Structures are given as structure tokens and as C-alpha cells.
Amino acid sequence: MNMHNRPNDSVAAAQSARAWVQALAKYREPVVGRSIFELLVSLLPFLGIWTLAWIILPHSGWLAFALALFNGAFLVRLFIIQHDCGHGSFFRNRQVSDWTGRLLGVLTLTPYDVWRRTHSVHHASAGNLDRRGMGDVHTLTLAEYQAKSWLGRLLYRVYRNPIVLFGLGPGYLFLLQNRLPFGLFRDGWKYWTSAMGTNLAIAVGLGLILWFGGWQALVVIFLPTSILAASFGVWLFYVQHQFEDTNWQREPDWDLHDAALAGSSHYVLPPVLRWFSGNIGIHHVHHLYSRIPFYRLTDVLRDHPELAQAQRLTLWESLKSARLHLWDEGQQQLLSFRQARLRSRAC
Numbered sequence: 001m002n003m004h005n006r007p008n009d010s011v012a013a014a015q016s017a018r019a020w021v022q023a024l025a026k027y028r029e030p031v032v033g034r035s036i037f038e039l040l041v042s043l044l045p046f047l048g049i050w051t052l053a054w055i056i057l058p059h060s061g062w063l064a065f066a067l068a069l070f071n072g073a074f075l076v077r078l079f080i081i082q083h084d085c086g087h088g089s090f091f092r093n094r095q096v097s098d099w100t101g102r103l104l105g106v107l108t109l110t111p112y113d114v115w116r117r118t119h120s121v122h123h124a125s126a127g128n129l130d131r132r133g134m135g136d137v138h139t140l141t142l143a144e145y146q147a148k149s150w151l152g153r154l155l156y157r158v159y160r161n162p163i164v165l166f167g168l169g170p171g172y173l174f175l176l177q178n179r180l181p182f183g184l185f186r187d188g189w190k191y192w193t194s195a196m197g198t199n200l201a202i203a204v205g206l207g208l209i210l211w212f213g214g215w216q217a218l219v220v221i222f223l224p225t226s227i228l229a230a231s232f233g234v235w236l237f238y239v240q241h242q243f244e245d246t247n248w249q250r251e252p253d254w255d256l257h258d259a260a261l262a263g264s265s266h267y268v269l270p271p272v273l274r275w276f277s278g279n280i281g282i283h284h285v286h287h288l289y290s291r292i293p294f295y296r297l298t299d300v301l302r303d304h305p306e307l308a309q310a311q312r313l314t315l316w317e318s319l320k321s322a323r324l325h326l327w328d329e330g331q332q333q334l335l336s337f338r339q340a341r342l343r344s345r346a347c
Contacts, residue, residue: 017257017288023304024289027296028089035090038295039081039100046074046107053221054213061220068221072228073276079108079233080278080294086116087290102194106201109174109226113194114181123290126241127259129327130251134183137165137238139248142328142340157337160325165238170230232277239318240265240283243311244334248327260287265313273315284311 053067084090085101098112105112122135129141140148140156148156158164179199181191209217247263249255267281274281282297285307292300301308313321324334328343335343 017255017261020261020288020307021257024285024292024300027300028289028291030090030092030293030296032091034295035293042074042077042081046071046078049074050221050225054217057213057216057220061216065220065224068224069228071225072232075108075225075229076232076236077276077278078104079110079229080280082108082110082112082115083119083280084278084294086112086119089291089293102198105198106205108229109198109202110178111181111191111194111198114178114184114191117187117191118183123287124256126287127247127249127263128251128254129248129329130254137242139242140326142326142335142343145326145340146344157325162322166231166235166322170234171227173234174226174230236267236277236280239267239313239321240280242324242334243313243318243321244324245332246334247332248329250329257288260284261310263287264311265318266308266311267313267318269315 049067049071053064053071056067057064081090082101082104085097085104088094088097091097091100101112101116105115118135125131125134126136132139138156138159145153145156159169179195181187181195184191206218206222209222213221241263243265246265247259249259261284264284264287265281266284269277269281278294279297280286280294282301285292285297285300286294321334323336325337326335326340327333328335328340
């Protein structure tokens with residue numbers, strides 16, 4: 001399959017990962033007018049659909065529910081803008097980026113400064129087996145899984161079950177876990193202020209929804225939009241790093257740029273899904289140079305066909321990746337539980 005180009009294959013033969021970083025630097029500058037446009041064409045439809053669903057709710061709960069589900073796609077796009085703000089790639093002015101991200105964090109249920117910190121850890125350690133645990137999908141090696149008790153294996157299997165990982169888990173993450181600065185409890189007041197300030201703004205918003213729309217607006221509009229967006233977002237994050245021939249290394253052999261290029265997928269989505277996901281599927285380029293605005297990532301692929309062919313993961317192929325759960329350090333590939341069981345019997 002064409003998605004499995006390794007670091008020493010065609011892309012790296014043209015240029016090393018570090019050389020790509022130098023080549024991509026010219027795409028880093030945001031275009032202020034374009035950024036404002038992308039924000040408006042994401043935020044205004046989101047608010048408009050929310051309002052329309054609210055108006056329709058007394059007449060047709062099912063239609064309001066359908067509109068709420070559709071609006072989840074716009075919420076995903078708003079999260080991508082918040083994501084770019086966190087990387088300082090959406091506006092040139094850092095304060096404008098940060099406050100845009102904080103305000104959007106109320107809609108995405110994500111305290112901006114907490115998320116920006118944990119996400120920076122993810123970028124600084126992606127693919128490093130010795131630095132797992134923050135801002136990533138929990139992944140065990142085959143040896144670690146085999147060393148666990150039956151209860152430990154069961155809990156890991158439950159966690160990696162698609163119903164939990166993409167169904168129950170995203171709702172828990174965005175509705176509950178994000179309410180506290182997990183992992184940053186002792187890292188200063190800034191993260192507590194971010195979490196509590198976002199919580200307060202969310203509470204005010206929910207109070208207004210209940211006051212003017214009642215519990216029906218909360219259940220039929222707010223929750224479906226938020227949960228669908230959360231599930232889609234977690235799925236995107238999952239397939240960006242969890243594919244068969246991704247790249248994980250121990251600390252001595254790990255390199256930031258090689259891990260970015262070889263350990264991040266190029267998720268080839270249909271144009272509509274690519275628009276709603278803010279080109280985040282071009283993830284190998286994003287990890288190589290996170291300061292590139294999402295709307296300039298397609299320019300990179302246009303100008304550098306080598307990168308367009310690297311780590312390609314189609315929509316159909318991505319569905320198969322949901323069955324992969326364990327990293328085999330010897331074979332350098334992700335395995336399903338069934339493959340791991342057969343491999344263990346063969347040893």
C-alpha cells in the first residue's frame with residue numbers, strides 16, 4: 001500500500017526530514033485577511049445553524065437534532081482554528097492568536113492554555129516510546145502488553161475498543177476531563193486559570209441555553225453537536241499516528257523530524273471532509289512544520305509532489321487501522337490483538 005513509505009524511501013531519498021523543514025519555512029507566514037475569512041466562514045455558519053436549530057426545535061425535534069449533528073462538522077473546523085492559534089500559525093500577533101483560541105475554547109469545551117501546553121508536549125515527543133503519556137492515544141508495545149496481568153490486558157482492550165475510544169471516550173474527554181488541567185496540576189496558576197475561566201464561560205453559556213431553551217435545547221442541540229465533533233476529532237487524531245507502519249523509537253534512536261515525517265499520516269480525504277477538517281489530514285507536513293497555517297498546507301503538497309505521495313492513508317485504509325492496538329518493536333509495526341496472539345504462539 002502506498003501509505004507505508006518509510007524514512008529511507010522515496011521522500012527521504014529526495015531530501016532528509018531536516019532539509020524538508022528548511023524547505024517548508026517559506027509557507028509559515030499567515031495571511032491575515034485569509035485567516036479572518038477562514039474564521040468567519042467557520043464561525044458564522046456554526047452560530048447560524050445553532051440559531052436555526054433553536055428556532056426549529058419547538059416544531060421538529062428530529063430536524064433540530066439533524067441540524068445539530070451537521071453543525072458538529074463546523075465545530076471541528078473551529079477546533080482546527082483553535083489548534084492553529086495554539087501553534088501561533090493563524091495570526092502573526094501572538095496575543096490575537098491566544099485570545100482567539102481562548103474564545104473558541106469555550107465553544108470546543110477545551111481550555112486553550114491547558115490544551116496548548118499538552119499539545120506542545122505531543123509535538124515534542126510524538127513517536128518516542130520513552131515519552132508517552134501526555135497528549136497522545138495510549139499505546140502499549142507488544143512486550144508491555146504481554147507482561148501485564150489478565151486484568152491489565154482486559155482494561156487495555158476495553159480502552160482500545162472502538163466503542164470506547166471513539167464513542168464514549170471523546171464525550172468523557174471534552175465534557176468531563178477537560179474541566180480540570182490534568183497533567184498540569186502543579187505547573188502553576190496559568191493552567192488552573194485557563195480551565196476554570198473556560199468552565200465559567202461554559203457554565204454561563206449552558207445557563208443561558210437552559211433559561212431560554214430548556215433542557216430540550218441542551219439535549220437535542222448542544223450535546224449532539226459537541227459529542228459528534230469530539231468523536232470525529234478523536235478519530236482524526238487517532239489515524240494521524242496510528243497506522244500499520246507508523247514510526248516509534250526508543251529515546252536513543254528517536255529523532256524529532258524523522259518521527260514527524262515517518263510517524264504522521266497523510267490522510268487523503270474527500271474535498272468536503274478535507275475542508276471541514278481544516279486540512280489536518282496533511283499531518284506529516286504539519287508535524288514537520290507546525291507554524292504553517294492549515295490553509296497553506298495544500299500549497300505545500302502542490303509545490304512538493306513527493307510529500308503528497310508520502311504516508312498516504314485513504315479513507316478505507318483508515319478504517320482498518322481501528323483494528324491495530326499494539327506496537328511490535330521488533331517488526332516495527334502496529335498489530336491487532338489477533339496478530340499479536342498469533343505472533344506469540346509462533347514464538
